[in-house]
Amino acid sequence: MKKIVSLIVLVVLFSSCSEYQKALKSEDIAEKYTVSVKLYEKGKHEKAIRLFEQIAPSYKGKPQAEKLFYMYSQAYYKTKQYYLAGYQFESFASSYPKSEKQEEALFLGAQCYTKLSPVYSLDQTDTDKAVDKLQNFIDTYPNSTYLPEANALVKGLRYKIEKKAFENAKQYNTISDFKAAQIAFDNFISDFPGTPFKEEALYYKFDSAYKLAINSIPSKMEDRLRSAKLAYTSLTKFKADSKFKTKADEMLANIDKDLQQFSK
Numbered sequence: 001m002k003k004i005v006s007l008i009v010l011v012v013l014f015s016s017c018s019e020y021q022k023a024l025k026s027e028d029i030a031e032k033y034t035v036s037v038k039l040y041e042k043g044k045h046e047k048a049i050r051l052f053e054q055i056a057p058s059y060k061g062k063p064q065a066e067k068l069f070y071m072y073s074q075a076y077y078k079t080k081q082y083y084l085a086g087y088q089f090e091s092f093a094s095s096y097p098k099s100e101k102q103e104e105a106l107f108l109g110a111q112c113y114t115k116l117s118p119v120y121s122l123d124q125t126d127t128d129k130a131v132d133k134l135q136n137f138i139d140t141y142p143n144s145t146y147l148p149e150a151n152a153l154v155k156g157l158r159y160k161i162e163k164k165a166f167e168n169a170k171q172y173n174t175i176s177d178f179k180a181a182q183i184a185f186d187n188f189i190s191d192f193p194g195t196p197f198k199e200e201a202l203y204y205k206f207d208s209a210y211k212l213a214i215n216s217i218p219s220k221m222e223d224r225l226r227s228a229k230l231a232y233t234s235l236t237k238f239k240a241d242s243k244f245k246t247k248a249d250e251m252l253a254n255i256d257k258d259l260q261q262f263s264k
Contacts, residue, residue: 019035019038020035020039020047020051023035023036023051024050024051024054029054029055029058029059032051032054032055033051033055033059033064033068035051036048036051036052036055036068036071037067037071039051040071040074040075043078045074045075045078045079046075046079048071048075049072049075049076049079052068052071052072052075055068056068056069056072066096066099066101069088069091069092069095069096070092070099070101070105072088073085073088073089073091073092073105073108073109076088077089077108077112080115082112082113082115082116083112083116085108085109085112086109086110086112086113086116088109089105089106089108089109089112090105090106090109092105092109093105093106093109103141103144103146104146106136106137106140106141107137107141107144107146107149107150109133110130110133110134110136110137110150111130111134111153113126113127113129113130113133114130114134114153114157116130117130117157117160119160120160120161120163120164120167121164121167124160124161124164127157127160127161128161130153130157131154131157131158131161134150134153134154134157135154137150138150138151138154159196162192162195162196162197163197165188165191165192166188166195166197166200166201168184169181169184169185169187169188169201169204170200170204172184172208173204173207173208176211178208178209178211178212178215179212181204181205181208182205182208182209182212182231185201185202185204185205185208186205188201189201189202189205198238199235199238199239199242199243199244200244202231202234202235202238203235203242203244203248205231205234205235206228206231206232206234206235206248206251207251209224209227209228209230209231210228210231210251210254210255212224212228213225213227213228213255213258214254214258221258221262222259222262225255225258225259225262226259228251228255229252229255232248232251232252232255235248236248
């Protein structure tokens with residue numbers, strides 16, 4: 001019985017492969033279309049894509065085109081070819097604005113860029129594109145069933161962008177370029193006023209101002225110490241019980257002690 005089942009499976013597989021190979025070589029686009037749909041519905045997306053690629057130009061404007069290009073987009077998506085999937089979904093949404101699949105296509109097209117978004121330490125071009133495309137989707141379909149997911153994706157992407165910007169600013173502090181660090185943190189806070197990194201940014205701005213001041217030549221020290229005090233005030237005004245308060249208070253005490261020499 002097992003041998004019979006195995007034989008049947010082999011026959012089916014051989015028949016399927018034979019049908020696919022025949023369709024690949026065929027000049028009959030209708031045959032290619034029929035086989036590509038079968039393969040797609042069976043989850044054989046790589047093979048379906050090869051046939052879609054062959055017939056897509058010939059089907060533009062035909063009745064079957066909408067279904068074909070939707071499957072084509074989905075096949076790329078399901079094989080994790082996100083650049084190609086994103087392009088195809090956007091093309092589909094643009095070509096078939098009245099399609100019942102248009103909303104889904106626009107969302108999945110945007111989601112492709114989300115999947116292409118790298119870790120925060122790398123270039124965030126695709127992350128920026130993902131945010132723009134998701135925002136466009138949200139604006140176009142404010143009542144979509146995909147809205148909660150779209151908003152969650154945007155939140156995660158924006159966090160990554162802010163993390164990248166924060167770490168770039170912090171790098172100046174790390175390499176002891178304290179002047180540049182203060183400017184970078186000011187720009188960061190201005191660009192992302194509601195960022196979850198604001199407390200840290202204010203602290204490292206203060207830390208940079210403090211270290212610049214105490215390492216200054218005497219003629220510049222007083223002004224820089226007073227600037228550092230202002231940075232301390234900004235931190236504690238933003239969050240009185242900051243997790244950095246103990247360290248910040250120690251630095252403030254040193255600032256006040258150093259300022260005494262200028263009041264004599």
